[in-house]
Amino acid sequence: MPEKFDCIVVGAGPAGTACAYELAKAGVNVLLLERGEYPGAKNVMGGVLYRQMLDEIIPGFYKEAPLERPIVEQRFMLLDKESAFTISYKGLEWAKEPYNNFTVLRAKFDQWFAQKAVEQGALLVCETVALECLVEDGRVVGVRTDRPEGDVYADVVVLADGVNSLLAKQLGFHKEWRPDEVALATMEIIKLDKKVIEDRFNLEEGQGCTIELLGDATKGILGTGFLYTNKDTVSIGVGTLLSGLIKHKIKPYELLEYVKNHPMVRPFIEGGEPVEYLAHLIPEGGYRSMPKVVGHGVVVVGDAAQLVNAVHREGSNLAMTSGRLAAETIIMAKEYNDFSENMLDHYRVKLMESFIGQDLKKYKDVTSFFDKHTQYFEKYIPMLNRAASQMLAVDGLSKWEKQKKVWQTLGSTGEKLQLARDMLRAWRVVK
Amino acid sequence: MAEPVKKAQPAKKTETVKRRQQPAAQQEPTKAETIEEKQYLLRFRADTKSHLHVKDPDICLTKCPDKICTIFCPAEVYKWEEVRMHVGYEGCHECGSCRIGCPHQNIDWVYPKGGHGIVFRLG
Numbered sequence: 001m002p003e004k005f006d007c008i009v010v011g012a013g014p015a016g017t018a019c020a021y022e023l024a025k026a027g028v029n030v031l032l033l034e035r036g037e038y039p040g041a042k043n044v045m046g047g048v049l050y051r052q053m054l055d056e057i058i059p060g061f062y063k064e065a066p067l068e069r070p071i072v073e074q075r076f077m078l079l080d081k082e083s084a085f086t087i088s089y090k091g092l093e094w095a096k097e098p099y100n101n102f103t104v105l106r107a108k109f110d111q112w113f114a115q116k117a118v119e120q121g122a123l124l125v126c127e128t129v130a131l132e133c134l135v136e137d138g139r140v141v142g143v144r145t146d147r148p149e150g151d152v153y154a155d156v157v158v159l160a161d162g163v164n165s166l167l168a169k170q171l172g173f174h175k176e177w178r179p180d181e182v183a184l185a186t187m188e189i190i191k192l193d194k195k196v197i198e199d200r201f202n203l204e205e206g207q208g209c210t211i212e213l214l215g216d217a218t219k220g221i222l223g224t225g226f227l228y229t230n231k232d233t234v235s236i237g238v239g240t241l242l243s244g245l246i247k248h249k250i251k252p253y254e255l256l257e258y259v260k261n262h263p264m265v266r267p268f269i270e271g272g273e274p275v276e277y278l279a280h281l282i283p284e285g286g287y288r289s290m291p292k293v294v295g296h297g298v299v300v301v302g303d304a305a306q307l308v309n310a311v312h313r314e315g316s317n318l319a320m321t322s323g324r325l326a327a328e329t330i331i332m333a334k335e336y337n338d339f340s341e342n343m344l345d346h347y348r349v350k351l352m353e354s355f356i357g358q359d360l361k362k363y364k365d366v367t368s369f370f371d372k373h374t375q376y377f378e379k380y381i382p383m384l385n386r387a388a389s390q391m392l393a394v395d396g397l398s399k400w401e402k403q404k405k406v407w408q409t410l411g412s413t414g415e416k417l418q419l420a421r422d423m424l425r426a427w428r429v430v431k
Numbered sequence: 432m433a434e435p436v437k438k439a440q441p442a443k444k445t446e447t448v449k450r451r452q453q454p455a456a457q458q459e460p461t462k463a464e465t466i467e468e469k470q471y472l473l474r475f476r477a478d479t480k481s482h483l484h485v486k487d488p489d490i491c492l493t494k495c496p497d498k499i500c501t502i503f504c505p506a507e508v509y510k511w512e513e514v515r516m517h518v519g520y521e522g523c524h525e526c527g528s529c530r531i532g533c534p535h536q537n538i539d540w541v542y543p544k545g546g547h548g549i550v551f552r553l554g
């Protein structure tokens with residue numbers, strides 16, 4: 001007699017675990033499947049976890065969760081070859097409750113989060129791959145796992161199987177992603193003394209800083225680098241669209257080395273010892289790449305549904321909220337004992353009405369716009385650096401002459417008009 | 432489903448448990464500059480069978496002059512050896528880039544068996 005659950009969640013990442021947690025808490029009999037040796041064993045994130053969305057699930061989680069540092073400063077460095085134009089905000093309101101965000105190491109954090117779901121009553125089974133959805137009369141009725149006699153049944157299956165959602169693809173919810181719908185991120189975790197980190201990043205004890213690296217960090221290809229402080233390590237990484245790596249024939253780990261050795265970056269990590277190297281895909285297609293997220297007896301959450309806000313490097317928070325919204329819908333569906341697509345569609349509606357749908361819509365054209373118009377990263381960031389250098393250098397020229405020179409660095413009249421047009425266009429895309 | 436387990440199980444007999452070490456002679460801490468050094472930092476529980484397969488080796492040989500997978504794979508899993516593609520699946524990060532980026536959709540990509548493959552300890 002095969003086992004049957006109320007719900008099977010595939011994948012114990014932020015989306016799946018959030019969903020399983022909420023379901024178990026409501027008394028739903030839920031199986032949480034994880035293919036890794038433990039939750040987090042397969043998961044990679046630059047490392048920023050936003051407080052709000054998890055707080056809605058586990059109030060005050062930050063008092064016990066394995067977090068690295070609360071972020072008090074967010075810097076943006078627009079890099080040229082040997083210079084950086086830096087913008088930053090630091091605020092001590094972020095150094096205390098309720099906090100804004102934290103750095104986390106996923107292997108630690110995901111295990112903790114999954115354990116919380118287990119405490120609520122979810123059954124976590126690791127080292128188990130869900131090979132395919134079991135479909136009967138057009139309805140998903142369970143999953144086939146790679147365990148012996150591994151068919152498991154449920155009223156509803158939640159696909160939280162990440163960016164490589166082979167299951168959503170199997171159901172025809174989306175075609176294979178295109179190389180311009182995913183970013184390949186590589187990163188290293190580098191060990192450094194706590195005190196050294198705090199000195200180099202200008203931090204009080206225990207506080208954290210994030211630095212986003214734009215421009216020369218990716219050799220002008222669309223993407224970003226990042227440098228985040230953990231307790232006694234820093235995470236440094238770089239992500240570009242896979243299509244960009246293909247077009248420019250760049251090896252991702254060589255790009256990572258390039259970032260590590262950039263003169264504006266190297267002093268932060270000097271003398272540190274790399275302790276882990278990681279690669280992962282980020283779904284960056286946004287709104288236009290969202291697959292079908294609901295079917296008969298099935299919903300799709302998190303990365304599997306392309307729920308990433310690439311502009312604000314948000315993902316795990318969208319994942320958790322999508323998991324929570326899916327759980328709310330499943331709880332309602334259980335009351336009516338109706339797991340049809342029509343009933344489960346409430347999840348899609350809630351998703352699109354939430355900040356997730358709104359933000360994805362807002363930035364729906366950003367990735368493709370900046371991918372197509374390469375001048376922003378290739379041309380304007382270096383130009384900004386030259387202009388700042390010119391303006392700030394004291395060399396005996398009068399300030400009027402300076403302004404004239406800076407004006408000249410913007411190019412001919414035609415180029416200036418183009419610049420103005422480009423700035424307006426960029427504003428329209430992100431506004 | 433037989434015997435659900437709540438916790439990670441120890442490695443089974445058929446598995447090769449790998450914890451690659453840095454070369455002992457090296458005194459200075461590694462800077463992990465090369466991909467080989469980066470891969471040494473990782474823990475893998477490799478299966479005995481590959482989860483990655485080139486569907487039609489002839490396509491790599493005759494229709495794919497760039498062999499771009501040998502460039503963009505972040506773990507250098509794919510290496511061209513004169514007439515054939517060597518697939519070092521043991522070092523795979525399971526990122527999915529090869530499946531999506533192969534210009535001929537010539538890679539059959541599945542997840543390694545449960546509990547196998549890469550084991551991230553931190554990030």
